[in-house]
Amino acid sequence: MSVVENLNVAKKGFHLSIKxxxxxxxxLSALMGPSGSGKSTIVRILSGLENxxxxxxxxxxxxxxxxxxxxxxxxxxxxxxDLFSHLSVRENILFGARAHKIDSTRCGKLLTRLVEGFEIGxxxxxxxxxxxxxxxxxxxxxxxxxxxxRFLFLDEPFSALDRELKKNVLNLTKEILTxxxxxxxxxxxxxxxxxxxxxxxxxxxSKGSLV
Numbered sequence: 538m539s540v541v542e543n544l545n546v547a548k549k550g551f552h553l554s555i556k557x558x559x560x561x562x563x564x565l566s567a568l569m570g571p572s573g574s575g576k577s578t579i580v581r582i583l584s585g586l587e588n589x590x591x592x593x594x595x596x597x598x599x600x601x602x603x604x605x606x607x608x609x610x611x612x613x614x615x616x617x618x619d620l621f622s623h624l625s626v627r628e629n630i631l632f633g634a635r636a637h638k639i640d641s642t643r644c645g646k647l648l649t650r651l652v653e654g655f656e657i658g659x660x661x662x663x664x665x666x667x668x669x670x671x672x673x674x675x676x677x678x679x680x681x682x683x684x685x686x687r688f689l690f691l692d693e694p695f696s697a698l699d700r701e702l703k704k705n706v707l708n709l710t711k712e713i714l715t716x717x718x719x720x721x722x723x724x725x726x727x728x729x730x731x732x733x734x735x736x737x738x739x740x741x742x743s744k745g746s747l748v
Contacts, residue, residue, distance in 0.1 A: 538562055539688070539720070542593040544582065551575045552745045560722060561737040562597060562688075565714060567723040569731060570742030576724045577616065579742075580690045584613045596687065610637065612686035614694045618673040622666030626657060626676050629665050633684040644683060647713070651679040654709040656702070670697035675706060682713055689714065689721040695730060707733055 539562045544555040553575045560566060570576050581587040583594060585606040594601040601609055612633070620629050630651070634644045652658045655675040660668065665676060674697050681689055691710075695703045711734055714721050723734050731739060741748050 539594070539596045541583065543591045544579065544589060545591065546575065546578060546582070546589060548575070548578065551578075553578065554745050555579075555747055558740075558747060560720075562720050563718065564737035565711060565721045565723065565735050566737040566740065567725060567731045567735045568740045568742060569726055569728075571726065574742050575745065576742055577692055580613060580615070580692050580722075580724060584611050584690060585609055607636070610684070610687040611690065612681040612684055612688075613690045614674075614677045614681045614692060616693050616696075618670075618677045620665040620668075620673060620676060620680075623664060625662050625664055626668070627661040629676055630679045630683055633680055637684050639683070639685060647683060648679075650713075651682065651709075655679055655706055671699070671702070674698060678706065678710055682710065682717075682719075685717050686719055689719050690724065691721060692724040693726075694723070695727075703730070704733075710734075711736075 539560040541558040541560060542556065544553060544558065546553040550573055568576055568579070578587065582589045582592065592602060621632065624632070630648060631644065652661060657672065657675050660672060665673065668676065674694060678694055695707055698706060707730065723731065725731050
């Protein structure tokens, strides 16, 4: 079990106060809540991109908090889809895998599977800055999966996809995460999407607390 303690944040518009949170360290879970409730802030804090005084996060026997973003080996797909606009789609997808020195043969097989399943093979040589919102989402998800992370956060990752494409991308994402045994937390307010994705628990954020 992954244990989060003392996640306390006060920002304009919301206040978070989570004293203890057991997040499954296997399978796929979800965090639901209204827009502006702090879901994305939680992701930024746990991934190490925002500070939170007094926060503790243990992942199994590992104390995550002293670790840098890279050392945490946490992968995140943000709503902002932070791709490198000057790099090609292929270079973006492989960027994290190369930084983490993932086996090249394994990378090649997974890359082929992702670009085919996400229907982005024709985009591989295109610069990321020229992509549409839905194309960027698929590339961002593929990049996150390539590093085989310790934990994956998915922040509204399918919102720009049409219904049929969303179904295909969600199913392949779920399939790969299950095969790689990567525990994940989906951030969403779409109940149908959550029900299709989750294999573990659904958490609800309301008025700054988990209910």
